Each structure stands twice: as C-alpha cells, then as structure tokens.
Amino acid sequence: MGTTSGSPARATDPMPSAGDVRLGGYAPLRGYAVIGDGRTAALVARDGSVDWLGLPDLDSPAVFGAVLDAARGGRFTLAPSLPYRTERRYLPGTNVLETTFVTGRGTVRVIDALTLHDDATLTPMRELLRRIDGLSGSVPLHWSVEPRFAYGTAPTRLARRAGFPVATAGRDALAVCAWDAGEPACHNRAISGRFEIGQGRRALIAMPFAHQEPLVLPARSDCEGRLDATCAAWRSWAHDHPYTGRWHQAVMRSLLALKLLVYAPSGAVAAAVTTSLPEEIGGERNWDYRFSWVRDSAFTLAVFLRLGCPAEAHAYFWWLMHASQLTHPELKVLYRLDGGHRAPEKTLPWDGYRGSGPVRVGNAAVGQVQLDTYGELMQTAWQYALATGHLDADVARRLAEVADLVCTAWQQPDAGIWEVRSPPRHFTHSKMMCWVALDRAADLAEHGLIPNRHLERWHAARDEITEFIESGCFSPDRDSYVRAAGAEDLDAAVLLGHLYGYGGNEHRMHATISTLDRRLRHGPYVDRYSGEDGLAGGEGAFLACSFWLAESLGRTGRLPQAIELMDELVGLANDVGLYSEEIAPATGDFLGNLPQGLSHLALISAACAITAANKDTAR
Template sequence: MDGYAELRDYAVIGDGRSVALIARDGSVDWLAWPDLDSPTVFAAVLDPFRGGRFLLQPDVPYAAARRYVPGTNVLETTFTTAGGTVRLTDALTLPDSHSLAPGRELVRRIEGLAGSVPMRWSVQPRFGYGARAPNLAHRAGVPVAVSGPDAVAVCAWNAGQPQCTADSVTARFRADAGTWALVALPYAHQEPLVLPARAECETRLDHTIAAWRQWTEERTYTGPWREAVLRSALALKLLVFAPSAAVAAAATCSLPEGLGGERNWDYRFSWIRDSAFTLDAFLKLGCAPEAISYFWWLMHASQLTHPRLHVLYRLNGGTRAPERTLPLSGYRDSAPVRIGNAAADQLQLDTYGELLQTAWLHTTAGRPLDADIARRLAETADFICTIWQQPDAGIWEVRSGPEHFTQSKMMCWITLDRALDLARRQLIPDRHAARWRRERQAVAEFVDTRCFSPRLNSYVRSADSDGLDAGLLLGLLHGYRPPDDPRMRGTVTAIQRTLQDGPYVNRYLGPDGLPGSEGAFLACSFWLSEALARCGRVEKAVHLMEQLVALANDVGLYSEEIDPTTGAFLGNLPQALSHLALISAACTIGEATR
C-alpha cells in the first residue's frame, strides 16, 4: 500500500544490541545501528522513500511463507514461484570466538530448493533516520556506504555482481536448486570496518542458530500454550539490551496507535511500569541471569534519580529523553514521527509500586538485597508517604493534565504494603514502619471511598468519576485486594461489560487530551484473562486466552494494539508488555488448571 507493508506482516530478528524488522516480501524496513535506540540505517516502515531499506526477493511473482528456525530468532522465508522455490535465512549474527567479527552484522543466506528462480536485491542505506544519504565507494573491491562515523559494507557471494548507483547497491542473480548465495552487511561505528570472509559469515550464522536453540532449551516452562510462551520469551529476549541488561518496551518508534493519527511514540526506552512483569516472567521462565542482571540495572538506574523515579530510563540508564519530530511521512501518513518521549518527565505514582513489587519478587526468589538498596527502598516508602495524595498522569501517561487515578493509588498501597513485608522479614530498615502502616490505611480509605462506584459495583478510573479503566485489573494482579474480594470481582465484571468486545479490551473510554482514536490494547486483554483465572473463572479465562493466542501474526509476534474491526496491528512492535502479559496469563491459568 503506497510502499508500506502491513504491520502484521513484520517479523523481527536481533542480536541483543539491535533489532531489525523484515516484511513478508523480504524487505528489511527497520534497523537501528549500532544499538536498538540508535538512529536508523533502514527506516522504510516510517517513510518508504526517504527511510531506506534492504530488499531481497524473487524477480518474478511469488508466494511467501515464513517461520523462525525452531527455538531461535533466526527467520526463514520460503518464496515459491512458477519456476522454483528458494529459502531466505535472515539473522543478526552473534559473535563467536573463532574469528574477528564486525561490530554488527546482518547475514542473509539464499538457498535454491527447486527449479530456478531469478532474484534481485537492493541495499539502500539512509543514515540518521533518513537524514543522511551515504557516500558509496569500494574497499578491496567491496561496496561500502559511509556517513560520518558509520560505515556499512555490502559483501555478496554467488549473489550476482553488485552495481553501485548514487545511493544504493543492487544486483540480480539466479538461485538454482542446490546452490547457496550469501549477502552480508558488516557495520562499524567509530571503529575499523571488518570485511569478513564468506566462511566466517556462514560460521557465525550457524553459531547464532545454535546459541538461540541452547537458550530456548534451557527454559523451564511446561504449561499450556508452550509454543506461544516460548516465542514470547524469545521476543522478550530480543528487547533485552545486552550491554546494560535493560529491557526496551519495544524495538521501534512512532508506529501509530491509530492510522493517520498523531498517537505515535518512541518506545525504545525501559519503563518502570513493566518492571514487575519483566522480573516475574524471567523467574517463571527460568531466566535467572536475565532476572538478576535486570534487577541490578533497575536498581542502578533508579539510584540516579532517587528518591524520585522517572517514568522511563534510557537503555544505558540515563534519564534524558527529549521529544522531537523527524521530517518523515510516518507509517501510512501517520505524523508526526517522534523520537524521544516527553512522558519521561511526568509524575506517575504507580511506578513506585512497581519498583517495590519488583524488589519483593526478587527477595521471594531467594535473592538478597544489599544494605544500600535496602536503605533506598525504605526511603522510597518514606517518599510515597509524602506524595501519594498528589494527582498524576497515570499508567497511560495522559497529556490532558493530572488526576487522582485509582490504579496509581492502588500501587501506592502496594509500595507501602511491600515495604512493610520486607521490613517484617528484616530485609529493609523498619524505622518508619508505623508511618507506612498509617499511610497504607489512608490510601486504602481514599481508594475505597472516593474511587469506588456502588452503582457500577466497581472501582472507577479516577476519584469521584464514573469511568472504567482496564488498568484497574492490575490492582487484582498485584494484590491490592484478594481475588475473592467482592469489589475486585465486581470490577472485573464491569470491565468485561463495558470495555471488552470479544477478545479485545480497550484501555478506557472517553477523552484523554489527544485527538483521534486507538486500537484495543493487547496487554489489557491478557490481564483480563489472568484476572478471570485468579477469580476462579478458569473456563472463561482459557476461552479468552485461546482467542488471544490466535491473534498473533504468522510468526507468533504481537504489537501494542489491534484494530478490532480489521485485525490490523497498531503501535510499536514487538511490544514487550503484550508478550509479558501473555507469559503471566499463561502461567497463572496453568497453575489454576492444575
């Protein structure tokens, strides 16, 4: 459609440092190098004319089918034409110990399976979100695109004779049955560019497949929807930024929550909002190294702004995320295209509950807290005692002005409740436990008097309102009230009645300070499924979960939202919170059925 692929048609590959989006037609339409949150080399998903891409496909009409190599984040696309069949294998390779590897490397292997298929490929690098066209030259006979400190080589073996134009490298060749071709893009940033040999690229590709398989085989999950859970684990692993252990909310920026609208945000940051779900998922999947590393990253990042928490942190732990727009057309004319995120400067009270919940989960898994972190957690509880009565932007980061959001207050209660439990177990200082207990009771009185509607028999979105919010389900999932509490059960029923439409659940209804509309938020649907299981309505939970698992795209991935009318993906992808919510719901339902 005017140069754009459906968002549902994207698969992702990655190496723990960067992530690429590949469309069903073999086009790499997104790749930020050297890191996941760096400016892009390819960004055709945001502008097919200025963004740049790496296209590799048959030069005749074809049908395409794809899958991940089992247990990996290596993608296989099979193209079938009237004259034959080829298989394309794509990977961002992992370095091995046997050769000098480039700083980053994309490898694309083409295998002729049957007959003979004419192929074409075109590398169109556009550095800096499409702002900088490359300077193309040859080094040792290899085309190299250079822009400032960035360099990308185009290495091709048995894949035709590369031809350089002013701003791209192209070639055509035939893939005959039994032949193998390879195109590799080694990359360097402020360092010498390594031009690899073909055998080295092949070895790293095989090593990458083996490394992903080994990681997947070590996962301990054995419950229902195992395939979906493991694919979600692999998607989550792609969003773990290996140099720091931070977990990005998504791999992309500015993919729209509503086509043609302006709800386009940069999600390449680590949100405190996701922290408890992240640690819980790592623990349930047997990812102890990831859980420990992520916890310590979180403690380090939050120390930099203690006692106040930022809503989000950069993947290196920094706090600056100034929001600005880019001169790109946006996905299917959804503008503006934003990088950075102004929500970083908001007050979101729920983040404090997520931080204490994460620390609490860390300790219940048998992990210690050192004295400095214990002191800071106690000071966080002290701090929430002084600020919980303030209005905030809420979990959904509304830009219409602060309110007394119910879910935020519930998470303030969680902050103090978890601090009291940690103090009872002598894991944090208990000098102010009496105050924490008094303020916890005050928060509960506020929530249960001003944030509950007897008419609706439900907690409401904000104090003295009558709207509903799917974020209220987190009050049940995180333990503000037990599952048999009549008010929590009434809230689940009210959300089903008001916000649910089949498998889809809206975050809330009503204005939020932004024009336009959005799709159904996938995480909310998984939260509802989990809440139903916790309330003993296991059959309904299973039914909803089956519907949600079927909403993934053909390779098992989820975006942030889905259009309930068309089924189209909306928002950034892959979305960590969608996959985290799937893992949490699957584990809870599995426990309930057992």
C-alpha cells in the same frame, strides 16, 4: 509487494495474499517479523524487505527506516524478480527467520539473522546475514541495500574496499559482501544486484556495520560459521527455559521475542523495537518505545524468574537499581537503555507509517509524574528479594527512602499509567500501586530485608490509601472501581490492582472484573479505558489489557472463561507468533509499536497463572 511492477502475472503464477500487498509502499504491520542480536533489532516484512534497523544499537538512529517513510527511510530488499507467494517461520527455538518464496519457476528459501558474536575474536561490530538456498527449479532474484544514516539526515558516500562496496557517513560504515548473489552495483545511494539461483545452490549476502571503529570485511566461511553458531546459541538458550502448558508455543515465542528486547550491554529491557508506529492510522498517538519503562518492571522480573532466566533477572534488576539511583528517591517514568534519564522529544521530517505523522524520537512522558511506578519498583524488589533471600545494603536503604516518599507523594494527582497529556487526576490504579509500594516495603522490613525504622508510618499511609480508594474510587452504579476518584468512567488498569494483590474489598474487586469484562470487552478485545484523555482521535484495542483480564478471570476461579479468552488471544498473533501494542478490532490489523514487550509479558503471565490455577483445581 509480491509481483514485479510492469510484468502482469500469468494465471498459473503464485499470487500474494491480500495481507502481503503494500499500500503506498507500506507493508501491513501484521506482516513484520523481528530479528536481533541482543544489541539491536530489525523488522523484516513478508516480502523480504528489511524496513527497520537502528545501528549500532536498538535505540540508535535508523539506517533502515522505510516502515516510517517509504520514500526516504531506506531499506534492504531481497525478493524474486517474478510473482511469488511467501511462507514464513522462525527456525525452531531461535530468533532466526526463514522465508520461503514460491514462484512459478521454482522455490527459494531465505534465512535472515543478526549474528551473535564471540567477543574474543575480531569480528564486525554488527552483522546482518541473508542466506539464499535454491530448493527447486531456477529463480531470478534482485536485492538492494539503501542505507539512510542518522534517520536519513547524513549524506551517504559509496566506495569500494578490497572489492566490496562500502557505504559511509561520518564515522559509521557498512559493507555489502555478496557471494554467488550477483555483482553488486552502486548507484543512486544504493548498492544492488541481480542473480539466479537453482536447486541445490546457495548464495550469501552479509552486511557488516561498524561505528567509530574499523570496519572488518568478513570471509564467507566465517559468515557461514557465525550463522550456524547463532542458530545453535538460540536453540541452547531456549532449551534452558522450557515451559509446559496449554499455550507452549505462544509462551516460548513470547520469551524469545522478549530476549530480543533485552539490551545485553546493560540488562535493560526495551518496551519495543520501534518508534512512532501509530495507534490509529492518520492519528497523532505515535510514540518512541525504545526505552525501558518502570511500569513493565514487575512483569519483566516475574517472567524471567518463572521461566528460569536468572541471569536476565539479575542483570535487569541491577540495571533498574543503577538507573533509578540517578534520580533517587524520585522515579522517572522511563530510562534509556544505558540507564540515562533524559529523553527529549523531537520530530523527524518523515511522513510516518502510511502518512501517520508525527515521527517522534525521544519521549516527553519522561517528565511526567506517574505514581504507579513506585509500586512497580517495590514489587520488583520484593520479588527479587524473595527469589534471592537478600538485598544489597545500599539498595535496601534506598528502597526504605522510596517508601518514605510514597507516604506523601500518593496524595498527588498524576498522569497515570496511560500517560495522558491532559491535566493530572487522582487515578485509581496509581493509588492502588502506591498501596502496593507500601505493602511490599512493610513486608520487606518485617523480614529484615530493608530498614524498618518507619514501618508504622508505612502501615498508616497504606491504610489512608485504602480509605481513599474505597470511599472515592468505587462506583456503586457501575459496581466497579472506576478510572479516577469521583469519576464514572472505567479503566482496565485497575485489573493490575488485583494481579498485584491490592488489599481492599475483595467482593468489589471481583465485581470490577465482571464489570470490565462486560463493558470494556468486545470479543477478545479489551479497551484501555472509557472517557477522554486529551488527545485527538482513537486507537485500537490494547492487547495487554485482554491478557490482564484473562489472568484475572483465571485467578478468581472462572477458568472456562479464562481459557476461552486465552485461546482467542493466542490466535491473534501474526504468522510468526508476534504481537504489536494494539489491534484494530474491525480488521485485525496491528497498530502501535512492535514487537510490544508488554503484550508478550502479559501473555506469559496470564498463561502461567491460568495453567497453575487449572492444576490446583484438578488436584
């Protein structure tokens, strides 16, 4: 928190806002920023504590996990030793974080980055840099690195190499290199230091990490150079992908956040940086999101193509093709970032965020049947083919075989997009996405991009799906497509049927949008669905649903309502423009894993669609 324990603040001292104060050692989820290097990512709280970092990769065991267990998770703290308030931003066009601490004795600025490396040089495998600049007065600071390898299960050994403290566990090692930041001391499985910095002075703390390879101890000048190069690289990347429109800043920050979810070695895009952040404080809805979901694929490719990211689009598409080949023709719900399809779920002996256990690693949803994934896969391939004009012959053959599978698989009940852990049902959204799968396959075949030997069968099955949906999944009483065949509860996921062009009854789809707007929306918040899902407790409002509704309103000519809703949603981001999975409507608190890729994908998609519709109307 923003005051030093045992030292009462003077009336003239800056005080933290209520949103900065930790409860039981836990920072508000809304207060986290993210930094990353394309291989892993860290969460940094407003009080300067790095509370989450998986090493060596984003989906690796956490070395810092205090966000999930304040006592045992480990962290890297850095803050003034007297009361302060904070101001934060990302350096423009970058994923480099700037935090300014204002105290009664002066002001300091901290720059945090996971540095980008030139692979042609011998550098640490991963490197967290924290640069401290004195802006005014003279400010005392303290810092502490408390690594907890392998989710805290591996014993940490502390020693010194070439004068620098080094923490090791097995074949993992990290060093703490401090320049003008006090003499590091080792005690109680922590490396810590104290120093005072005055106006015009600069300190630097580097934390290089190595996994199964020699740990390289850097020189200060090399660290400074890498930090400057990292800022320049981010700015160059952002400059190459401009977006002009009403929500420019929100779109560009979302794109930069998504770039941090791209696992550079494979091209996969993770759903989030974290695991097990709760959808309800004290609830059981805590899942591991450090995987790549097929359900996000069409949005992901569309965003990359719309905003001029062909390299990311190409890498992601081929990662998806290689990953799905392992289970062809069936699809898994999610795949590991390296393309693997096994994600056994286990529970860690951690308390969970604010006591919200269990803390899970792995995700049992990988074993579920979710039929909508076939529509997402085919929509993704269709978009890629339209953009490039061709498909690899082997990929084309496999896509045709997937369409053949959908012709019979669509008749099964499934777990649906929301991955309910209750008996499978005939979810409307799943059937709509099976329709999309066959429609896109037919279009690809008609353009000679995939084999067309079963085209008539695809057309016939698509028509059967239409009949099933129109006869059993629309409620005249609700004036809406419902959540599942024969049900009366509602589901915001059917909005995706509209966004992906499900070719049923257009009047019914427009009525559904109006019904969902009226019955599931509360201010800017949209519930995922009504009805039960087999899990205890509740949850917050799922942000992607709100953006889907805004986009649907814009696409159906209700531009004033769409723009008004988008403006409200953009205002719900935290102070550095990030979104979690959900928000608690009563408090505005973030819930669920963060930063949530689907929230940012849905924001960009809605912003682009509404901007385009507005331009068309103005012509």
